[in-house]
Amino acid sequence: MSGAVTVEDAQPWESPRSPDAQQLHLVIAWSLEQPGRVGESAAITGPTMLGRGEPEPAQGASVARFVRWRPHATTSTPPLGDSRISRSQLSLRPRSDGSLDLENVGRCKLFVNGEAASAATLRPGDTITLRNALVLLVVRRDARAVPRGDAAPPAFAFAGPDRHGIVGESAAAWQLRAELAFAAATDHHVLLRGASGVGKELAARALHALSSRAGRPLIARNAATLPEGLVDAELFGTARNYPNVGSPERVGLIGEADGSFLFLDEIGELAPALQAHLLRVLDRGGEYQRLGESRLRRSDLRLIGATNRDLAALKHDFAARFTSRIELPGLAARREDIPLLLRTILRRAAAHSPAVADRFFLPARADEEREPRVDPWLVEGLLRHRFTLHTRELERLVWRAIATSTAEFVGLTPEVRAELKLADDAAPEPTRAVVAHDAPGRDEIVAALAAASGRAVVAAEKLGLRNRFVLYRLMKKLGIQITDA
Numbered sequence: 001m002s003g004a005v006t007v008e009d010a011q012p013w014e015s016p017r018s019p020d021a022q023q024l025h026l027v028i029a030w031s032l033e034q035p036g037r038v039g040e041s042a043a044i045t046g047p048t049m050l051g052r053g054e055p056e057p058a059q060g061a062s063v064a065r066f067v068r069w070r071p072h073a074t075t076s077t078p079p080l081g082d083s084r085i086s087r088s089q090l091s092l093r094p095r096s097d098g099s100l101d102l103e104n105v106g107r108c109k110l111f112v113n114g115e116a117a118s119a120a121t122l123r124p125g126d127t128i129t130l131r132n133a134l135v136l137l138v139v140r141r142d143a144r145a146v147p148r149g150d151a152a153p154p155a156f157a158f159a160g161p162d163r164h165g166i167v168g169e170s171a172a173a174w175q176l177r178a179e180l181a182f183a184a185a186t187d188h189h190v191l192l193r194g195a196s197g198v199g200k201e202l203a204a205r206a207l208h209a210l211s212s213r214a215g216r217p218l219i220a221r222n223a224a225t226l227p228e229g230l231v232d233a234e235l236f237g238t239a240r241n242y243p244n245v246g247s248p249e250r251v252g253l254i255g256e257a258d259g260s261f262l263f264l265d266e267i268g269e270l271a272p273a274l275q276a277h278l279l280r281v282l283d284r285g286g287e288y289q290r291l292g293e294s295r296l297r298r299s300d301l302r303l304i305g306a307t308n309r310d311l312a313a314l315k316h317d318f319a320a321r322f323t324s325r326i327e328l329p330g331l332a333a334r335r336e337d338i339p340l341l342l343r344t345i346l347r348r349a350a351a352h353s354p355a356v357a358d359r360f361f362l363p364a365r366a367d368e369e370r371e372p373r374v375d376p377w378l379v380e381g382l383l384r385h386r387f388t389l390h391t392r393e394l395e396r397l398v399w400r401a402i403a404t405s406t407a408e409f410v411g412l413t414p415e416v417r418a419e420l421k422l423a424d425d426a427a428p429e430p431t432r433a434v435v436a437h438d439a440p441g442r443d444e445i446v447a448a449l450a451a452a453s454g455r456a457v458v459a460a461e462k463l464g465l466r467n468r469f470v471l472y473r474l475m476k477k478l479g480i481q482i483t484d485a
Helices: 171-184 200-210 231-236 252-256 272-282 335-352 354-360 376-384 390-404 414-419 442-451 456-463 468-478
Strands: 022-031 041-044 048-050 067-069 074-076 090-094 100-104 110-112 119-122 127-130 134-142 190-193 219-222 261-265 302-307 324-327
Touching (some): 041 048, 134 335, 171 324, 252 261, 335 390
Parallel strands (some): 190 324
Antiparallel strands (some): 067 074
């Protein structure tokens, strides 16, 4: 019998299973001529041809279609327009084992994981670089995955930070947003777990902003910095004249957080005895006592704890108070977000330093944010790097690149290459974007003009050129008469 799911097997509480649920996508990580398209992706579900404009696919193959993917909806985008890429550049064919066969059939030189190639078998995490034109990342997405929570369309720009400062268009980033929204709508205490540098404080502030308690300030403290011997006083507060006559009354963190959230970072550093002191206030009544007082007080607080340690570092009854637990993904789980984070870090740097903006950013275009000039081999190296401190490490590497770059591109300098542990020949080709590109030839331009009835705007679009003025320059160079119907 076949493995098909029958009516008797199907259960209303289970999602239908399909072998096509897992799909390979190519995500744009860098584009020289169209930098605003970083983050767009194309699903490769069968034999596919990728190229500039409208490729001429081989028989039985489809054309790669890039979209702005979000779990709520996808937005179609125009064909690739980089004049360095051939109209039929890459032939892609999924394999039954979940990998992807790749063949370079165009004129643009191909590199796979930083090494020159004409063909390769790709898996998630692999990089595809078309010389001086495009960097792509192979990722796997679950076609059925729709995160929980509010399904309303997001209000922030694609590939940019959301209103909480979270950057990412990966499935992992959207799942995190959904889990934060879900936890914010409850009355539970929340434990954020993840490695150092994954953004636990950012997530805590998002939880507060998403909740009904956002009208009161978030009270935040690093538990590891609480003075030894004074932790109880810091948390619970003290009565007036305690411990000495003349000592002022102290509200304490728990009193300050009444009606809001108390965020304790590095909560695993609290001694077990101090964790035990918090149990009563974390129960529904919220009872506690200030030091030096006999009367009970109440604090309607929600605790957000954050730790990079194992749950065994917490007392079992203390850990049990955290009904909501959220695992924050590291960069290995959301590599496609690295170019978006890189761009956000550079824009933040430019906002604080006019020198960075003037040197490393393209001129402004109408109604568009300025785009940074970035060496594609820096992007490619960051995509393949194994991060241990995640976004914190990424930001340090970007600043290192800014400080050591000698050209107008934020580059893969020897200093950054050493930190990424790349060989000295990791960038096999010059990465300056002034390298002469492979423009469409005379015959191709003449054919496009004929098909467009002489209309340069339409012909330029068919050729994948940025605009008709690029076409005019090519026509003048090739001695083609310029007439625009």
